[in-house]
Amino acid sequence: MTPPGTSGDRMPGHPPPPRRTAVLASNTIGARLLRRKPVSTLIAESEGRDALPAGAPEEGGRSGIHLRRSIGLWQLSSIGIGATIGTGIFFVLNTAVPSAGPAVILSFVIAAVTAGLTALCYAEMASAIPVSGSSYSYAYATLGEGVAFGVGICLLMEYGVSASAIAVSWAEYLNKFLDLAFGVRIPEQLSGAPDATHWFNLPALLLVLMVCVLLVRGVSESVKVNAAMVATKIVILLLFIGIALTGFQSGNLTPFMPLGIGGVQVAASSIFFSFIGLDAVSTAGEEVKNPRRTLPLAIIISLVVVTLLYILVALAGVGAQSWQKFDGQEAGLAQILQNITGQSWPAMLFAIGAVLSIFSVTLVVIYGQTRILYSMGRDGMLPKRFAELSPRTGTPVWNTIVVGLGVGALAAFIPLRVLADITSLGTLIAFSVVSVGVIVLRRTQPDLPRGFRVPGYPVVPLLSIGFCIYLITGLHADTFRAGAIALVVAVVVYFGYSMKHSRLGQTERQTVPADGSDRTAD
Numbered sequence: 001m002t003p004p005g006t007s008g009d010r011m012p013g014h015p016p017p018p019r020r021t022a023v024l025a026s027n028t029i030g031a032r033l034l035r036r037k038p039v040s041t042l043i044a045e046s047e048g049r050d051a052l053p054a055g056a057p058e059e060g061g062r063s064g065i066h067l068r069r070s071i072g073l074w075q076l077s078s079i080g081i082g083a084t085i086g087t088g089i090f091f092v093l094n095t096a097v098p099s100a101g102p103a104v105i106l107s108f109v110i111a112a113v114t115a116g117l118t119a120l121c122y123a124e125m126a127s128a129i130p131v132s133g134s135s136y137s138y139a140y141a142t143l144g145e146g147v148a149f150g151v152g153i154c155l156l157m158e159y160g161v162s163a164s165a166i167a168v169s170w171a172e173y174l175n176k177f178l179d180l181a182f183g184v185r186i187p188e189q190l191s192g193a194p195d196a197t198h199w200f201n202l203p204a205l206l207l208v209l210m211v212c213v214l215l216v217r218g219v220s221e222s223v224k225v226n227a228a229m230v231a232t233k234i235v236i237l238l239l240f241i242g243i244a245l246t247g248f249q250s251g252n253l254t255p256f257m258p259l260g261i262g263g264v265q266v267a268a269s270s271i272f273f274s275f276i277g278l279d280a281v282s283t284a285g286e287e288v289k290n291p292r293r294t295l296p297l298a299i300i301i302s303l304v305v306v307t308l309l310y311i312l313v314a315l316a317g318v319g320a321q322s323w324q325k326f327d328g329q330e331a332g333l334a335q336i337l338q339n340i341t342g343q344s345w346p347a348m349l350f351a352i353g354a355v356l357s358i359f360s361v362t363l364v365v366i367y368g369q370t371r372i373l374y375s376m377g378r379d380g381m382l383p384k385r386f387a388e389l390s391p392r393t394g395t396p397v398w399n400t401i402v403v404g405l406g407v408g409a410l411a412a413f414i415p416l417r418v419l420a421d422i423t424s425l426g427t428l429i430a431f432s433v434v435s436v437g438v439i440v441l442r443r444t445q446p447d448l449p450r451g452f453r454v455p456g457y458p459v460v461p462l463l464s465i466g467f468c469i470y471l472i473t474g475l476h477a478d479t480f481r482a483g484a485i486a487l488v489v490a491v492v493v494y495f496g497y498s499m500k501h502s503r504l505g506q507t508e509r510q511t512v513p514a515d516g517s518d519r520t521a522d
Helices: 020-027 029-034 039-046 073-088 092-128 135-142 145-182 202-217 219-246 260-275 277-282 291-320 332-341 345-378 397-413 416-444 459-472 477-501 503-510
Strands: none
Touching: 029 145, 039 135, 073 219, 073 260, 073 277, 073 291, 073 345, 092 260, 092 277, 092 291, 092 332, 092 416, 092 459, 135 145, 135 345, 135 416, 145 202, 145 260, 145 277, 145 332, 145 345, 145 397, 145 416, 145 477, 202 345, 202 397, 219 291, 219 332, 219 345, 260 416, 260 459, 277 291, 277 345, 277 416, 291 332, 332 345, 345 397, 416 459, 416 477, 477 503
């Protein structure tokens, strides 16, 4: 006689009972780390729909309120250009030139080639998965939850620390403008990270607070302000190039590589964080009109404009001033203009332009961090409060306030050089993951609609990964220690909170396939 509960006891037409082995398999740590979020679910959530099976828990971002598509091609391109240019060029020469000498020009070329290869990968991923969260969301769809969470932590570190570094340089140019225009300076104790003469960086803290107020008001207003400031930024950089070239001396380029090829690599690694704007474009995936077309176009436009400006500014700068003078120079580009012309007005004009420009890039970078937190909160990787949106403005207000407090604290108390290197590590890891994701998605979902395809596949993604690894090896040892601390934090948070609260994991536990198959793959 057949024991009760077996197939011989079933009524005709009734489905077989769920297999306990499927439940057990989905509960292993390895299975949890590797579970992937379907692309269809990511896209459905971005549109305010719920593609998860019935019974999934109601979390943040699923109350009918979702991010609004209000960003066009020029506005999105200005996000990429603004975030990339302002992130580094106004102060990065002061940290990179002492490492490479005049060969810093080659460092910019290496960084630009790496960013260019990765930008093509970003363009394909953004057109295939047009959602918020950037490389975190791409990793969740291709490499699994564990990798995605690690990338998310890297992105939060990357954006938060980058915004802090930018805010620190804003204080330098603000002081330069006040000095030239009015003959006053912010007290020394309130204009730098804590040391023997400084208490904290008050201007950097105020900048972060102003940006957060604007972001809380709404994205549409924020991107309009950013677009206007990007135009200002391009004009003042062209002004710098034009004036600096009049003071160009070929003797300043010799010896061209005084610190060897190793110095070129170190400089390229440290300045790579200034290409963060390419990632910032993809964080706006859920707020872009016609994203499959607009996202890849904006990424490529941003890369071309930024690369040309970076190389020209670097060439003009090191040609106009001996490379030994860059070390420790405050508001360096403005100072070069003052030295060449012997007058204060070009430097004052450049300084006020830098103040406005750095405001815009801080705006974009903090915006990007809030959208990553939003995506992770919606997925249950972090508390759902991060995914709550204001019914009036459609923005994550509480999320933005938390980001502002964290970024403001870093900007007020941590030195610039430390901030820059930590950001480069996060950026390079995120870029590598996107390139790997392109290869995985081509193999697992070759028919997925894509508005753009990487040319020269798979060579381009592999080259991108190789260049990123090369630049990672050039970072300082202190950077890896900071990265190790971030990794420990990620492991503790994931196993202590995220694994239990993952929406994807909760759905799996409530809807186990009868045939034991894995529905986490799209």
